[in-house]
Amino acid sequence: MNSTIYKRKFPLIIFLVPAFLFMAVFLYYPFIMNIINSISNISDLGAPANGMNQPWYQNYIRMFEDPLMATAVKNTLILMGATIVFQVGTALLLALLVDRIRKGSQFFRTVYFFPIVISATALGLLFNLVFLYNGGMLNQLRAAFGAAQYIDWKGEAHFMFTMLAPVMWQYVGFYFVIIVTGLNNISTEVYEAAELDGACCLKRVRYITLPLLRNVLCTCLVLAVTGALKVFDLPWVMMGAGIPMDKSWLTGTYMYNQTFLRHDVDYSSAIAIVIVVLGVVISKIANTVFKEKDY
Amino acid sequence: MKKAISLLLAALMCVLFLSGCQGATITPENPQETQPAEPQKPADNEPEKGPVEIMVVTSYGGDDGNRANYEAAFRAYEAASGNIVKDASATSNEEWKARVMTDFQTGSEPDVLFYFNGVDSNALIEGGKVVSIDEIRAEYPEYASNMKDGMLGASPVDGKNYSVPVNGYWEGLYVNLKVLKDCGVAVPGPDYTWEQFLADCETIKSKGYTPIACSLQEVPHYWFEFCIYNHGSAANHGQLPETSSDEVGQKWAAGLNDIKTLYEKGYFPVNTLTATDPETFQLMADNQAAFAIDGSWKIGWFQANAADINDFTVVFVPGMGDRAATDIIGGLSMGYYITRKAWDDPVKREACVEFVMAMTTDEVVSTFGATAVTALKNGTTPPAETDALINAALAMTKGATGVVGAVQDSLNPNARGEMFSQIKNIVTGAVTAEEVIDSVLAIK
Structure with a gap:
C-alpha cells in the first residue's frame, strides 16, 4: 500500500505547491529583493531605488571598514559561545540533577521551562528593572548589604554580563526539556548493570549518560548555535542602540538600527545578506562538528 | 477525474492564498504617471450609506x-x-x-x-x-x-x-522647583544667561542633586538644538553648515562642545551614557534632578508622574550671545x-x-492648548481648566521674542541619527565635534 502512495508523485506535488508558493512569496522573493537592495542606492525607507551603487559592492566594502559591524559580529560569536557553555551546559547539569530525584521532578521541569513561554519583550523590561541604576533590584540588594555606590550594570565593565545573562536564562529551559526527554529514553537496566559493577554516580554520568545522550546533545548544540544568530528582541529591549558606547551591538540589532532608525536601507540589506551567509556557514560547521552517530 | 479534482483544489488553494496579497501598491518611480481614479459622486437617489x-x-x-x-x-x-x-x-x-x-x-x-x-x-x-x-x-x-x-x-x-x-509645539526648560528651593537657587527668569545656568548647576551638584536630567545616549536632541541656537540667533538658526569649518559649522561645533563641557563638569546623570530617556526623566519625578529640556508634549508626562504638579514649571532655556533666553524653538x-x-x-x-x-x-x-503658537486666524482661547505647568507654558510662549523651528528637522533621518549617535563619542572625547559634523554632512 505504501509503495502505491509513494509511486504516485502527482498528488504529493499538488499539495506541496501552496507551501512552495508561500515560501517563494514570503522568503525567496524578499531574499532576492534584499540582494538587489544591497547593491542599489536607496535614500530612505519607502523611497524607490535610485539606480545602482557605484561601485555596486560599495556597501560590502563599507561593512569591512565599519568598526560597529565588527563589534556586532564579535558579540554575536561571543553570544554563540556563551550559548553553548551556559545554555546547553546549564540545561545538561539541571537535567542530570532533576533526573536523579524521584519526587518533584515535574515541578522542576515546569519551573525551568517557564521562561520560554514569557515574551522576550516582557523579559527585557523585567530585567531592565533588575539591572536599573537608580532603584534597580541588584543595586538595592547591594545597598542593603552596605555597598556605598551603585553599579552601572549597563556600563562598559558589566554590559556583556547584563546582556547575556537574561538570554542564557530564558532558553535554558528549552534545552533542559530536550535533554530530560533524552535521559528518560536511557534504559534503567544499563544503570543497574553499572551499579552492580560498582560504578559510582560520576562514572555512570561519564561512561553511560553522556555517551548515550550524544545525539540529543548534538541536536541541542546545533539548535543553540544557529539560534544565537537570531537573538534580537531581548538585547534590543535591554541594550537599545548599542549601549554602552556602541559596544553591545549584535548583527540583528545593528541591522534593525540601520534600517528603522537610520533609514539606511541598502546598507542594512547588505548586513542582512551577511547574516544569512554567516548563518549558513556556521550551521554547516555546527552540523559537521556535532554530527550525530548511529549506535 | 481525480487528477482534475486535485488540480482544481490546488488551484483554489493557490487563489485563496494569493488573494491575501492583493491591494499592495508599489511606490511609483514617477508620481505624475499615477492617474488617480475619478471619485464616483453618489447619485441623488442612492440609498443612505452606513x-x-x-x-x-x-x-x-x-x-x-x-x-x-x-x-x-x-x-x-x-x-x-x-x-x-x-x-x-x-x-x-x-x-x-x-x-x-x-x-x-x-x-x-x-x-x-x-x-x-x-x-x-x-x-x-x-x-x-x-x-x-x-x-x-x-x-x-x-x-x-x-x-x-x-x-x-x-x-x-x-x-x-x-x-x-x-x-x-515649543521646547523649554522644565524645572523642579523643590530641588531648586532645597539648593537655594532662584527660578530662572526671561533674562537667564548661560553663565548663570552653569553657576546654578554647580550649586545643585554640590548639594548632591543631578543638575540636568538627560540621556545623552538616547535623547540628546534638545540640548543639541539649544546649545547650537546659543551660538547663533533666531535669524540664522535654521541654516545648515556646508562643512565644519564654515561659519555655521563652527557654530555647531561650539554648541556640541558646550554639551561636552556640561558632561565633563558632571552635570548630567552619572549613567547618562547608558540610561534611557525615561530613566533620566524619572529623576525629575523623584525630585533628584533640577532641569530638563523637552517639548510641549512632555507636559502630559509631568501631569501623570509628578506627585505634585505645582513642584514643576517650565521656563525659557538659558541664552547666550545674540540669542536671548526668550528666543525659543517652536512652530x-x-x-x-x-x-x-x-x-x-x-x-x-x-x-x-x-x-x-x-x-x-x-x-x-x-x-490642545499650552501654547500660543497657532495657525488659527482667530488665535486660541485659553483652556478653562489649567494647572501650574500649563499656565507656565502659556506664559512662556506668550513672552517669546523669537520662535524658530528645530534645525535638526532639516537633516535627513540618517544624518540626524548619525549626529545623535555620535554625541556620546563627542562628550567622551573619542571624536571631535568637527569630525562628527563632517561625517553627518557627508550623508546625503
Whole structure:
C-alpha cells in the first residue's frame, strides 16, 4: 500500500505547491529583493531605488571598514559561545540533577521551562528593572548589604554580563526539556548493570549518560548555535542602540538600527545578506562538528 | 477525474492564498504617471450609506500631553457623524516614523495621517501619497479655511500645503522647583544667561542633586538644538553648515562642545551614557534632578508622574550671545494629511475631510492648548481648566521674542541619527565635534 502512495508523485506535488508558493512569496522573493537592495542606492525607507551603487559592492566594502559591524559580529560569536557553555551546559547539569530525584521532578521541569513561554519583550523590561541604576533590584540588594555606590550594570565593565545573562536564562529551559526527554529514553537496566559493577554516580554520568545522550546533545548544540544568530528582541529591549558606547551591538540589532532608525536601507540589506551567509556557514560547521552517530 | 479534482483544489488553494496579497501598491518611480481614479459622486437617489470607518494614525499616543484631548475630539466627531475612527496612534519617534513610511510603501497606509510637514514627509509628497490642500479645496472650499495659509507648513518639496496643523509645539526648560528651593537657587527668569545656568548647576551638584536630567545616549536632541541656537540667533538658526569649518559649522561645533563641557563638569546623570530617556526623566519625578529640556508634549508626562504638579514649571532655556533666553524653538511641525488612497475612495473621501475639519476647528485646537503658537486666524482661547505647568507654558510662549523651528528637522533621518549617535563619542572625547559634523554632512 505504501509503495502505491509513494509511486504516485502527482498528488504529493499538488499539495506541496501552496507551501512552495508561500515560501517563494514570503522568503525567496524578499531574499532576492534584499540582494538587489544591497547593491542599489536607496535614500530612505519607502523611497524607490535610485539606480545602482557605484561601485555596486560599495556597501560590502563599507561593512569591512565599519568598526560597529565588527563589534556586532564579535558579540554575536561571543553570544554563540556563551550559548553553548551556559545554555546547553546549564540545561545538561539541571537535567542530570532533576533526573536523579524521584519526587518533584515535574515541578522542576515546569519551573525551568517557564521562561520560554514569557515574551522576550516582557523579559527585557523585567530585567531592565533588575539591572536599573537608580532603584534597580541588584543595586538595592547591594545597598542593603552596605555597598556605598551603585553599579552601572549597563556600563562598559558589566554590559556583556547584563546582556547575556537574561538570554542564557530564558532558553535554558528549552534545552533542559530536550535533554530530560533524552535521559528518560536511557534504559534503567544499563544503570543497574553499572551499579552492580560498582560504578559510582560520576562514572555512570561519564561512561553511560553522556555517551548515550550524544545525539540529543548534538541536536541541542546545533539548535543553540544557529539560534544565537537570531537573538534580537531581548538585547534590543535591554541594550537599545548599542549601549554602552556602541559596544553591545549584535548583527540583528545593528541591522534593525540601520534600517528603522537610520533609514539606511541598502546598507542594512547588505548586513542582512551577511547574516544569512554567516548563518549558513556556521550551521554547516555546527552540523559537521556535532554530527550525530548511529549506535 | 481525480487528477482534475486535485488540480482544481490546488488551484483554489493557490487563489485563496494569493488573494491575501492583493491591494499592495508599489511606490511609483514617477508620481505624475499615477492617474488617480475619478471619485464616483453618489447619485441623488442612492440609498443612505452606513457609517464609514476611517483609519487614523497620529502621534497623540502613549503619554502625549494631548492624548486625552485628541480622544475627546475624535469621539465627538464619531458621535456627530456616525462614522467610526480606527485609531492607530503611537508616540512619535524614529521607529514610529519608519513604521508610517513602511505602511505607505506596502499600501497599508491610513486614511488620515497626523505627521511631520518638514523633510520627514518628502517621500510622501514625492510619491504622490497625500493630497494637497489646494486639491481638497477645489471640492471642499471650506477646508482649513480657519487657518492662516502661510502658517500651515508648506512642503520643502514643492512649496505646497498638504497638512492642516493643530497645536504648535515649543521646547523649554522644565524645572523642579523643590530641588531648586532645597539648593537655594532662584527660578530662572526671561533674562537667564548661560553663565548663570552653569553657576546654578554647580550649586545643585554640590548639594548632591543631578543638575540636568538627560540621556545623552538616547535623547540628546534638545540640548543639541539649544546649545547650537546659543551660538547663533533666531535669524540664522535654521541654516545648515556646508562643512565644519564654515561659519555655521563652527557654530555647531561650539554648541556640541558646550554639551561636552556640561558632561565633563558632571552635570548630567552619572549613567547618562547608558540610561534611557525615561530613566533620566524619572529623576525629575523623584525630585533628584533640577532641569530638563523637552517639548510641549512632555507636559502630559509631568501631569501623570509628578506627585505634585505645582513642584514643576517650565521656563525659557538659558541664552547666550545674540540669542536671548526668550528666543525659543517652536512652530507648527505637524498636521493632518489626507492620503491619496482615501481621497480616491468615494466612500471615505467625505468622511476624511469632515474628520480633519472637525479636528481642526477653533474650539478643538484651543483644547490642545499650552501654547500660543497657532495657525488659527482667530488665535486660541485659553483652556478653562489649567494647572501650574500649563499656565507656565502659556506664559512662556506668550513672552517669546523669537520662535524658530528645530534645525535638526532639516537633516535627513540618517544624518540626524548619525549626529545623535555620535554625541556620546563627542562628550567622551573619542571624536571631535568637527569630525562628527563632517561625517553627518557627508550623508546625503
